[in-house]
Amino acid sequence: LMDAMTDQIGVALERIALQSDLEQALVTSEAERLRAALLSSVSHDLRTPLVSIIGAASSLADPTLELSAPARATMAETIREEGERLDRYIQNLLDMTRLGHGALVPKRVPADLREIAGSARHRLRNALSRHQIEVTVPVDIPTVLVDPLLIEQVVMNLLDNAAKYAPDGSSIHVTAHAEDGSAKLSVIDDGPGIPADAREKVFDMFYRVGEGDSQRAGTGLGLAIARGIVEAHGGRISAHAAKAEGRGTRMTLTLPLSAKDTPA
């Protein structure tokens, strides 16, 4: 009997070893698939704004073109906007690499969500210039315990998406308040909304709704990074419908309050 049991245990152990080899292979091929997808996405996404920048700069530099002053101003504006987009994109890639290595350890200092929201809005003012922006954060909102630059990065990603997916001229609303020992910040837009079955998937790397027919430039990385940053703070982020019939998007992040502001 003992021998039979030893045999059985041996077989079971071998199975476990085999299984974990298989799992290991799956994990490796998944990592490789991600790496390949990332590389092609990065080269595409870096090139798109660069092509606009090079095109506009070449036209500006061409003496035979005799451009009008407004035309020159538009081209200069294109160079700046696309340059800023590249800058944000590279910042996102850096954050993502650090998150992947567990090297993004947020510093945690008491921070004011009003200032964070205001600063994100200011830094994105060019990308937001075609929308009505409203920021409603109480002056006495309790401080959160976060890395202010990283959370600003998250709010910028959310604002950038709102401006990208909601029609020009529509309103984007940023609100924040304290609730149940945490702070909640939402970015609400009046765009097409995210279908209910995609509201969780949009936080996956490279996932984009209706990828094939989308004319909006994008990488599908912004929200994955946003979630990584928020979770590294012990917070949460989720997508909701803002209006009836699933229209509009509300992205809400929940962050821990500083100890001195947490009700005992």
Ligand code: ADP
């Ligand atoms: P990207 O915008 O670069 O595609 P994100 O990770 O920021 O990547 O977003 C993933 C997808 O979620 C987007 O491609 C888009 O389909 C959807 N999405 C994100 N924010 C919004 C929004 N405010 N309104 C509608 N769809 C959105």
